[in-house]
Amino acid sequence: MGLRSGNATAGALAMLVLAFGLILRIPAVVPAGIVLVGLGYAASLAVQNDALDARAPVVAAALFAAAELGYWSLELRDAVADEPGAYLRRLGLLAGLTLGSLALGQLLLALVDVSERSGIAIEAVGVVAAVAALAIVALASRRPAP
Amino acid sequence: MRRSASPRITAYAVLAAAGLVGALAARRPELAVLAAPFAVTLALGLRLDREPMVGVWLSLDRDRALERDELPLELELNSEAPIERLELRLVVPDGLQVVDGDNPTAIRLGRDDERTIALTLRCLRWGNYDLGEIRLRARDRFGLLVWEQALDRRRPLRVYPHPETLRGLVPPMATQPFTGNEVARQKGDGLEFADLRAFAPGDRVRSINWRASARRAGTGELVVNDRHPERNTDVILFLDSFAEARDAERSTLDLAVRAASTLASRYLERRDRVGIVSFGGILRWLAPGMGIAQRYRIVDSLLETEIVFNYAWKDVSIIPSRTLPPQALVLAVTPLLDERSVAALLDLRARGYDLAVVEVSPVPFVRPGESEADRLAYRLWLLHRQELRSRYERLGVAVASWDGETPLDAALEGVRAFRRHARLARA
Numbered sequence: 227m228g229l230r231s232g233n234a235t236a237g238a239l240a241m242l243v244l245a246f247g248l249i250l251r252i253p254a255v256v257p258a259g260i261v262l263v264g265l266g267y268a269a270s271l272a273v274q275n276d277a278l279d280a281r282a283p284v285v286a287a288a289l290f291a292a293a294e295l296g297y298w299s300l301e302l303r304d305a306v307a308d309e310p311g312a313y314l315r316r317l318g319l320l321a322g323l324t325l326g327s328l329a330l331g332q333l334l335l336a337l338v339d340v341s342e343r344s345g346i347a348i349e350a351v352g353v354v355a356a357v358a359a360l361a362i363v364a365l366a367s368r369r370p371a372p
Numbered sequence: 373m374r375r376s377a378s379p380r381i382t383a384y385a386v387l388a389a390a391g392l393v394g395a396l397a398a399r400r401p402e403l404a405v406l407a408a409p410f411a412v413t414l415a416l417g418l419r420l421d422r423e424p425m426v427g428v429w430l431s432l433d434r435d436r437a438l439e440r441d442e443l444p445l446e447l448e449l450n451s452e453a454p455i456e457r458l459e460l461r462l463v464v465p466d467g468l469q470v471v472d473g474d475n476p477t478a479i480r481l482g483r484d485d486e487r488t489i490a491l492t493l494r495c496l497r498w499g500n501y502d503l504g505e506i507r508l509r510a511r512d513r514f515g516l517l518v519w520e521q522a523l524d525r526r527r528p529l530r531v532y533p534h535p536e537t538l539r540g541l542v543p544p545m546a547t548q549p550f551t552g553n554e555v556a557r558q559k560g561d562g563l564e565f566a567d568l569r570a571f572a573p574g575d576r577v578r579s580i581n582w583r584a585s586a587r588r589a590g591t592g593e594l595v596v597n598d599r600h601p602e603r604n605t606d607v608i609l610f611l612d613s614f615a616e617a618r619d620a621e622r623s624t625l626d627l628a629v630r631a632a633s634t635l636a637s638r639y640l641e642r643r644d645r646v647g648i649v650s651f652g653g654i655l656r657w658l659a660p661g662m663g664i665a666q667r668y669r670i671v672d673s674l675l676e677t678e679i680v681f682n683y684a685w686k687d688v689s690i691i692p693s694r695t696l697p698p699q700a701l702v703l704a705v706t707p708l709l710d711e712r713s714v715a716a717l718l719d720l721r722a723r724g725y726d727l728a729v730v731e732v733s734p735v736p737f738v739r740p741g742e743s744e745a746d747r748l749a750y751r752l753w754l755l756h757r758q759e760l761r762s763r764y765e766r767l768g769v770a771v772a773s774w775d776g777e778t779p780l781d782a783a784l785e786g787v788r789a790f791r792r793h794a795r796l797a798r799a
Contacts, residue, residue: 253379257387264391264406271400282402290409293387297380297515306459307474315480319513327409334408338401358392358411 236266244292248299256296260289278339283331291324373423373510373519381417381516384410417516424455424510426481430462430525432503437495439534439630442471447489447506451481456513460489463505467497467531476507497622498533498629500675502526532671533630536780538638542770542787544605544701545726552604553642562601571596606647606660606697607639609670610720612706612713613652616679617734624707624732627776629674631730632705634780636670647695648673651713653680657695688716688723696725704729708760721767728787729764729771736775765790 240262247255267285298316391407394400426449433444447462461476472492479487493503504526510519547556555564568584571594584595609632616625632648639646640662647660648670658666658673688696696702702725704717721727735757740750761771770790774783 253383256379257383260383260387261390264387264394264403267406268394268398268400268403271402272398279402282405285402286406286409289406290413293380293383293410297378301515304459306461306476306478308478309480312457312478312480323409323413326412330408330412331405334401334405353396360389 233266233270236262236269240266244296248296251300251303253297253300256293256300259296260293263289263292278335280335282335283328286331287324287327290327291320294320294323373426373508373521375423376518376520378511378516378518380514381414384414384516388414413514414516417512417514421512421517422453424458424519425452426455426458426508426510426521427451428460428506428508428523428525430504430506430527432527432529435528436530436532438532439495439498441495441531443493443495443529445491445493445503447491448486449479449481449489450484450486452484454483454485455481455510457511457515459509459511461507462491462503463507464493465501465503467495467499468501468503468529469494469496495531497626498531498633498675501529501531503529530672530675533633533674535637536630536634538634538781538784540781540784540788541635541638541642542701542703542728542784542791544607544699545791546699547603547605548645548699550604550643550645552602552644554603554605554644555600556603558601558603559598560601562599564600564602565597566600567598568595569598570594604642604662605639605644606700607635607644608660608696608700608702609636609646609648610702610704610706610717611648611650611652611674611677612704612708612710613650613654613677613679614682614710614713615707617707617709617737619737622776624709624734624737625677625679627774628705628707628732629677630776631732631774631780633671633674635703635705636674637667640664640667640670646670647697647700649691649695650674650677651686651691651716652677653682654678655686655690657692659692659695660697660700686712686716688719696720700725702727705732706730707732707734708757709734714760717764717769718767721764721769727769728791729769730780730783730787731761731771731773733773733775736777 240259243255243262244259247253247258271279298320388407388411391403392411395402395404395407429448431446431448437443445462447460449458449460451458457478458481459476459478462470464470464475470491471494473490475491477489479489481487504524506523506525508521508523511517543554545557547554547558555562559566568581571580575596579596581595581597585593588595611628611632613625616623618624636646636648643662645660645662646666648656648658650656650673656673656676658669661669702720704727706713706717706729708714708729708731717727717729735754738750738753740747761773764771770787772783772786774780
């Protein structure tokens with residue numbers, strides 16, 4: 227009961243932060259809201275047993291869709307008239323990306339499931355993940371060529 | 373094009389890194405699953421990033437227009453590579469307004485795609501415009517990177533003042549020696565009958581009034597008709613550009629330029645010589661001339677008129693003398709707001725110039741304040757303006773007030789009526 231109420235509080239707080247940021251047009255609140263929900267989910271994982279949570283791909287896809295929708299709503303605040311059909315195309319892309327996220331999550335979980343949970347494999351995945359994260363941050367922060 | 377990262381790229385990088393590091397620290401692969409969509413989107417977006425190559429051309433239907441005209445404009449675009457979302461904004465200067473079409477607009481361009489965006493502009497105010505500053509912003513498929521570019525496709529656009537309807541003009545007191553449409557006060561060869569007089573050697577036989585001569589048969593004297601010749605006139609438009617009263621939509625200078633342009637065109641149509649003196653922070657002048665070329669010179673000169681604040685005292689002595697020929701009609705278009713132009717006009721009158729004033733009234737632009745003191749100040753200001761007009765009228769200068777709402781012709785009728793009575797009084 228305590229875990230559920232904690233998750234609900236985190237979700238409500240994230241929603242408030244997101245709504246506040248969207249009204250005031252602050253893009254930084256989108257990742258802040260996602261992080262809040264993610265922290266709630268991580269806390270729920272911490273009190274669970276060691277079994278893999280099968281809901282993780284769904285949570286990942288939902289968080290990704292929420293982030294995309296948040297940025298989309300920020301972009302819509304710009305007074306730029308879109309040509310007919312633009313929203314449908316965007317919705318299609320968003321649906322595709324969300325479904326892709328779901329599939330990717332399932333694939334990752336399946337990969338982890340078949341490997342040894344407590345062996346060297348999980349450590350290797352973690353190291354690769356950390357290196358990948360650093361590489362992504364470096365790629366993102368590189369300066370464009372003049 | 374200049375590339376920059378959207379806020380999404382930093383956010384996704386942070387979320388991916390946090391999820392992956394969290395998975396490692398907490399030893400929970402589910403957190404890596406949460407991070408995966410953000411990381412994969414980021415990697416794909418950066419990998420597929422290409423600089424957009426967009427060509428933009430602007431075409432205007434014409435480069436000259438009148439106030440209130442609507443002007444079609446086309447923006448042609450092409451792109452070698454597909455662009456998911458291209459935002460395009462044509463910077464429209466103040467005085468022009470987009471009345472049809474979307475600006476800014478966002479479109480999607482495919483490979484080797486060509487598109488045409490049609491806009492319609494309405495010319496709200498006269499002036500010289502440079503139209504064609506175009507801002508482009510392209511986004512990739514994932515909205516991670518933004519490419520921006522400002523293009524200069526400027527095309528000059530001249531918007532001429534909308535002409536007012538005039539039925540008559542202010543006739544000058546004196547005419548010039550050249551043929552024109554104005555009936556001169558002098559006597560000579562012409563169409564308009566002036567008087568009868570006794571025949572003198574050199575008079576043409578066809579000018580003898582045989583009926584009048586017959587009536588004076590007893591005296592044996594022949595009588596001839598005298599006529600008024602048709603002559604042209606010199607008109608100097610004196611445009612006061614020291615100060616203006618303005619609200620959000622219009623100003624006394626806008627109205628003054630419109631009136632001056634109309635008057636210049638109408639006088640030039642009558643074969644009069646028209647010159648212009650723009651008397652203000654910057655002194656501009658155009659020596660009197662006639663014809664269609666002079667009309668364009670005057671209107672182009674008017675388009676460059678602007679209020680330039682200047683505290684230096686200026687009087688008529690700085691105006692080149694050839695700009696103010698003798699016996700010219702000086703038609704001042706002024707809001708009568710600046711002491712320097714008021715004094716200059718009085719000086720011109722004192723020097724014997726035939727002067728008439730079209731006062732572009734600043735009163736509609738001024739609202740009386742809320743307090744009693746404000747309302748009193750407003751009434752005093754109105755009284756001061758009335759006294760100023762009376763001062764001109766005592767000197768024989770007609771002053772007509774025009775507010776832009778009533779026809780200019782009605783204001784000029786006031787000038788004509790005053791000058792008719794002034795002639796009678798002198799007679």
